Amino acid sequence: MQHDQLSSTFAALADPTRRAILARLASGEASVTQLAEPFEMSMPAISKHLKVLERARLITRGREAQWRPCRLEAAPLKDIAEWIEHYRQFWEQSFDRLDDYLRKLKAKDKRHARKPRKN
Amino acid sequence: MQHDQLSSTFAALADPTRRAILARLASGEASVTQLAEPFEMSMPAISKHLKVLERARLITRGREAQWRPCRLEAAPLKDIAEWIEHYRQFWEQSFDRLDDYLRKLKAKDKRHARKPRKN
């Protein structure tokens, strides 16, 4: 993985288990055991995923007796949202072009309505 | 990395070189050599990065004589933007809480204005 913040955030998100953990944490703090419960995976595996999320600053961990409650820290997500926002205009115009294309196709179909095509 | 679309998109974005390539492509098609130019990296390395981006559907490639022009395909970015949008409310309320906190700190400062603190 890289050292820069954005890269480690993206890398942390590139795993369905970790995204599921984040989704779970979006509805409130949880202990490691609680987070592990939905997965068919050993605790150390979960522990490692949490460490990745922690190093990406996507979560923080407290201490309460023998539990280490995890909480979501959304700041890196905001950074990603901002990064991706630069491309919004681009993908919107892409879909506009697609619209145009489909509209033209449709018009063509109309003009050639008597000539049914294959497929 | 993973097989699911979202994971491979995130994984593809978890590399500064690849993000730079996308940024370059946002301003128009480019050949592999043109894309490689800003980097101190061998051509095969760039070729591999492009393959990653292609498999993540972030770019497509045409053929024009000996050139293989690359173009940005923003659809996966849109998917990510939608995924992350679910967390928007969360990080906004996080920052609200931060605001609250700072506001309270300020109020406290005011009340204790005659007692300057250390630091």
Place this chain on the structure above:
DNA sequence: TGTACATTTAACTCATCGGTTATGTAACCG
């Protein structure tokens, strides 16, 4: 045809990832 250019593929190295089992640590509880 031969050569130059653009790009990919092959083969390799080294580090990191995602998982495992086994062991360690720290706090609670009787």
Place this chain on the structure above:
DNA sequence: CGGTTACATAACCGATGAGTTAAATGTACA
């Protein structure tokens, strides 16, 4: 004290990632 609960660390493994150099492919062009 000893046992249980909650979690982390260590050591290992196979797969993948990111880079390299060297060689192959494909197209243009004299």
